[in-house]
Amino acid sequence: xxxxxxxxxLKGVGDKTRQLFAKLDIHTVGDLLCAYPRDYEVxxxxxxxxxxxxxxxxxxxxxxxxxxxxxxxxxxHILNMKAADSTGSLQLTFYNMPFLKKTLKRGGFYLFRxxxxxxxxEKAMEQPKIFSLxxxxxxxxxxxxxxxxxxxxxxxxxxxxxxxxxxxxxxxPEYCTxxxxxxxxxxxxxxxxxxxxxxxxYDSLLAARKRLxxxxxxxxxxxxxxxxxxxxxxxxxxxxxxxxHTIRFLEQLPFPLTxxxxxxxxxxxxxxGGACCMNRLIQGDVGSGKTIVAVLALLMTAANGYQGxxxxxxxxxxxxxxxxxxEYTSKYGLVFRPVLLVGxxxxxxxxxxxxxxxxxxxxxxxxxxxxxxEKVEYRRLALAVTDEQHxxxxxxxxxxxxxGEAPHILVMSATPIPRTLAIILYGDLHLSVIxxxxxxxxxxxxxxxxxxxxxxxxRFIAGEVKKGRQAYVICPQVEGEGDGEGGVSLENVxxxxxxxxxxxxxxxxxxxxxxxMRPADKKRIMEEFAARSIDVLVSTTVIEVGINVPNATVMMxxxxxxxxxxxxxxxxxxxxxxxxxxxCIFISGSEKQETMDRLKILNRSNDGFHIASEDLKLRGxxxxxxxxxxxxxxxxxxxxxxxxxxxKQASEAVDLLLREDPDLQEADHQPLRRxxxxxxxxxxxxxxx
Ligand code: ADP
Ligand code: MG
Numbered sequence: 001x002x003x004x005x006x007x008x009x010l011k012g013v014g015d016k017t018r019q020l021f022a023k024l025d026i027h028t029v030g031d032l033l034c035a036y037p038r039d040y041e042v043x044x045x046x047x048x049x050x051x052x053x054x055x056x057x058x059x060x061x062x063x064x065x066x067x068x069x070x071x072x073x074x075x076x077h078i079l080n081m082k083a084a085d086s087t088g089s090l091q092l093t094f095y096n097m098p099f100l101k102k103t104l105k106r107g108g109f110y111l112f113r114x115x116x117x118x119x120x121x122e123k124a125m126e127q128p129k130i131f132s133l134x135x136x137x138x139x140x141x142x143x144x145x146x147x148x149x150x151x152x153x154x155x156x157x158x159x160x161x162x163x164x165x166x167x168x169x170x171x172x173p174e175y176c177t178x179x180x181x182x183x184x185x186x187x188x189x190x191x192x193x194x195x196x197x198x199x200x201x202y203d204s205l206l207a208a209r210k211r212l213x214x215x216x217x218x219x220x221x222x223x224x225x226x227x228x229x230x231x232x233x234x235x236x237x238x239x240x241x242x243x244x245h246t247i248r249f250l251e252q253l254p255f256p257l258t259x260x261x262x263x264x265x266x267x268x269x270x271x272x273g274g275a276c277c278m279n280r281l282i283q284g285d286v287g288s289g290k291t292i293v294a295v296l297a298l299l300m301t302a303a304n305g306y307q308g309x310x311x312x313x314x315x316x317x318x319x320x321x322x323x324x325x326x327e328y329t330s331k332y333g334l335v336f337r338p339v340l341l342v343g344x345x346x347x348x349x350x351x352x353x354x355x356x357x358x359x360x361x362x363x364x365x366x367x368x369x370x371x372x373x374e375k376v377e378y379r380r381l382a383l384a385v386t387d388e389q390h391x392x393x394x395x396x397x398x399x400x401x402x403x404g405e406a407p408h409i410l411v412m413s414a415t416p417i418p419r420t421l422a423i424i425l426y427g428d429l430h431l432s433v434i435x436x437x438x439x440x441x442x443x444x445x446x447x448x449x450x451x452x453x454x455x456x457x458x459r460f461i462a463g464e465v466k467k468g469r470q471a472y473v474i475c476p477q478v479e480g481e482g483d484g485e486g487g488v489s490l491e492n493v494x495x496x497x498x499x500x501x502x503x504x505x506x507x508x509x510x511x512x513x514x515x516x517m518r519p520a521d522k523k524r525i526m527e528e529f530a531a532r533s534i535d536v537l538v539s540t541t542v543i544e545v546g547i548n549v550p551n552a553t554v555m556m557x558x559x560x561x562x563x564x565x566x567x568x569x570x571x572x573x574x575x576x577x578x579x580x581x582x583x584c585i586f587i588s589g590s591e592k593q594e595t596m597d598r599l600k601i602l603n604r605s606n607d608g609f610h611i612a613s614e615d616l617k618l619r620g621x622x623x624x625x626x627x628x629x630x631x632x633x634x635x636x637x638x639x640x641x642x643x644x645x646x647x648k649q650a651s652e653a654v655d656l657l658l659r660e661d662p663d664l665q666e667a668d669h670q671p672l673r674r675x676x677x678x679x680x681x682x683x684x685x686x687x688x689x
Contacts, residue, residue: 035148045140060090066081111135219675241300245335248332258288258439279429280429280431282433284435285434288435308365308383319342335363341371444575473538475538478516497510510537514539529552552577557587566615572606
């Protein structure tokens, strides 16, 4: 069995299962092996009722006491029961399981496992799983992998398939040398892949994870640094010099640039007119005003007779940039002729846009990934700007760059990365930092609370809407994904919006927005929100990047414990963008002390860089599973914050290799060379290895 073998070859996988796997983008056995578990379920030893910790998933061995109580709410059947041991009692609630009234016998002992909640002064579990003592004994202390699923595909089906692959698949040979493994304390590849799926204990899981994360970082850094050598030598094909246009534009702007914006703008002007091609990253906290600096650079490019492109990670953001730029164009009579190109435009619109781009009629092109598709031909592309670049990854950046004859590259990121890490991760770019917010901002007021605060939060939102403001509510999931095991259920956009419609006064308009919607619908909803015909937007983190609706003053985040602090800070950046006082409400579904402490860091600071470094200090690899920052750099598993030590190690290993054998000529390095070549096969500039 090869990596490319279709999963149809596996026993028990027919066409129906194949289609389900395809939804998760799993087609081959290789894909399946790389679909690492999302997290692991640990079946801890049962504890006494008095030791149950609210907010945690626990198991308890207790006897049914008292008389069951049945209720109906619409279609829902609710069964309340009580269980007790010598240390206390516990309320149990089951939904749509009326038969349990008979199965669970009064006085009988059972093992219940679920999320512990508090209900008044009592502890409670909703929909706990029920086991016999023997059954549970077999599971105790094992780490059971939990995979990302889709409706119809169960966790045990995925487990079975992975097991089959592990027993049949001929693993690729180890590509790290003995020395690399030794120096970096890494376990062999095969062992790592087997262990990540079926760990025998926690320590070996961490070792497996470390190996896989190391590989990801190593590969990324090696290719990036090879590329740096390549791009540093590029001469400036387009000398772009200051014209009266930018100066006039700055005079007409309703606000002066901050000192930090001025400094960065000066650095860019110097690059554009200098001897070498620009390769620059602008880092600046959310709301620090990066867009205007990019607009200046694009304007200057157009004024010099060239084309500039601005690529955003989402259509919503691309359209917002397009509108901003159009507004500037008409207001200040600029040399811009902007054109928009996004995937959801129809064939005719796209064709027109492409024609304007290739004829040079449009000198400013704004869009999404659509900008780097092959069909687009540029006329004189001299500047390629990517916004929120971490969403793209090096390869896509390179692709846009490959469109012109080595255009200048400017990337903008709001991901607050501590400087030591930025130097490693952005080693191929010069760094400009906007470390100052415009003066007119009122700091956002924050609160971190548990779910019992919800009614007050809704009243507060209703009050703000009455004043003419708008609000966002963020949920971690799109629709009920039946997390099931352990009873940990997360809030989802679709059900939540319904709940909110019932909880808020009828005249308040509530709408949802999430990544599974059609682009045209997303666009419509965002437009309606910007036009204020929607008051409250319930959304997943699709709104996290870049959206600018200054009239929104409340950001409420459900299951805030599921997000990294840096990501929560990004979400917070969606409010506080206008002159009005803004508020952030972080609702934690877990009452664990560490979780609350971690979230409270957000209360104390509004500075993204400070938050990121605090997050870094607090989180060890132990807390990794489940929380992830927003997928920066599209690493599959590695997290630049909590895996920072591994990132540094990989960086040193790359340096060593580049010093000793940069072209990977030594016999020992041949497997590594083949592996890296394969990894870079789709990218433009790395072929020279
Ligand atoms: P980000 O850095 O997060 O991309 P934006 O560029 O979207 O931030 O800017 C946020 C808001 O701040 C915009 O409405 C923009 O017009 C405004 N802004 C930018 N620079 C200044 C400034 N120097 N003074 C006042 N407002 C500014
Ligand atoms: Mg932005």
